[in-house]
Amino acid sequence: MKHDVRGISKWRQRLGYGISDLACNLIWQMISLYLLYFYTDIMGLNAAAVSLMFVITRIIDGVTDLLVGYLIDHTHTRWGKSRPYFLFGAIPFAFFAFLCFSVPNTSVAGKMVYAYVTYIGLSFSYTLVNVPMASILPSLTTDAKERTALSTSRKFFGFLGATVVSSSALVLVNLFGGNNQALGFKKVMFMFGLISCILFFITFLSVREIRVEEKQTLTMKNIIKALRQNTPWLIFALNILFMWTGFFLQTSSLVYYFVVVVGDRGLSITIATIMSIVPMCANFFVPFLANKMGKRNLFIIASLIQAGGIVIILLGTINHFVIIVGALVSALGYGIKESIYFSMQADPVDYGIWKNGIDVSGSLSAINGFLGKVAQAVAGGIAGILLAWGSYAPNAVEQTNQATLAIKLMYGYIPIALIVGSVIVMSFYKLDQEYPQIQVELAQRRKI
Secondary structure, eight states: BBBBBSBBBHHHHHHHHHHHHHHHHHHHHHIIIHHHHIIIIISSSHHHHHHHHHHHHHHHHHHHHHHHHHHHOOOOOOSSSSTTHHHHHHHHHHHHHHHHTOOOOOHHHHHHHHHHHHHHHHHHHHHHHHHHHTTTHEEESSOHHHHHHHHHHHHHHHHHHHHHHHHHHHHHHHHHHHHOOOHHHHHHHHHHHHHHHHHHHHHHHOOOOOOOOOOOOOOOOHHHHHTTHHHHHHHHHHHHHHHHHHHHHHHHHHHHHHIIIIIHHHHHHHHHHHHHHHHHHHGGGGHHHHHHOOOHHHHHHHHHHHHHHHHHHHHTTOOOOHHHHHHHHHHHHHHHHHHHHHHHHHHHHHHHHHHHHOOHHHHHHHHHHHHHHHHHHHHHHHHHHHHHHHTOOOOOOOOOOOHHHHHHHHIIIIHHHEEEEEEEETTOOOHHHHHHHHHHHHHHHEEE
């Protein structure tokens, strides 16, 4: 079995790194699929007020993202720069996840304040464990193929976590809570939070940062200058807004779409499960496809496949067979796209080191995370506005035509448009062509 210079086997590190995304997705998928629904239909909060909360909390969260990235770039411990955050962020992440899906016994105004506090706490603790997941990758290996293998492992376990949530969460909510969905969500989040915490501890014990850089005296001015000169990253960063806004908008509206438009709540569980299992399986082919086609080309093709699948779902209207076929196609494209996306994140770090001679992996990863949260806030804002515009009535037997149109826009039309925008942006990404020579030159510098 192959080992790196610190004596950690490649497979141990791949598994250890991979389960960090399983830990994240046990919570993240709950947020993506059910938090908006939990706030409006269970906690009884106004959709427009929730929309505003998403925007405000994401602005606050953006500051903490940049702070954590800055801290990582200035962290120097015997465990490395990024690795310590898995250890210290695990418990707060699990704790706030539990609180976020708990309903306090207070007034509507009190519940709104509680939602702000717990959602901000969850977002910050998510940042503590999620930004290091991206910033640590360039330090785990300098080999491009091994980075893809690590990213593939990460996304396999990420999709596994998403599958567990999408296939079992509502079932467990009903099992633990019966007619009391609030109690069911609370118990489920306690269980998922505990498992997530344990998994992050295992990640901490299983990975090692092997790329040892000299301590850098980094100022904010130097960091901003380095990022501004990193053209591949600027393109990648713009793509984040298109890619993740569409994703969050569609996932947050999944339950609404299948209840209101299709008329089958049970089918939403089937589709959510497909959107987790198929990507998990498709993930295994990513290293081979990336080696044959290049990362950018694979990203673009997979994006178009995903969009095509959404079109099929919309054309299927209430036909379950057509909808499932569309979900299978969309999930295939999405799974390949997301896996190669996380592999691509590490490459602009090397480009920046090659061009400027400084490593700002923490700040770069933090801004990527911040942009993802901006996308989530925008998606939440759009969803809240559209639900309010459509006069959506929680638990109503029938919805207005305007509410139905709003949900179709959320689940299908707007996400398709954003995927097309993502493809256009990524067509300008040229780093794949330059990267082999950059690797050679960086290797020569390290030998000097």
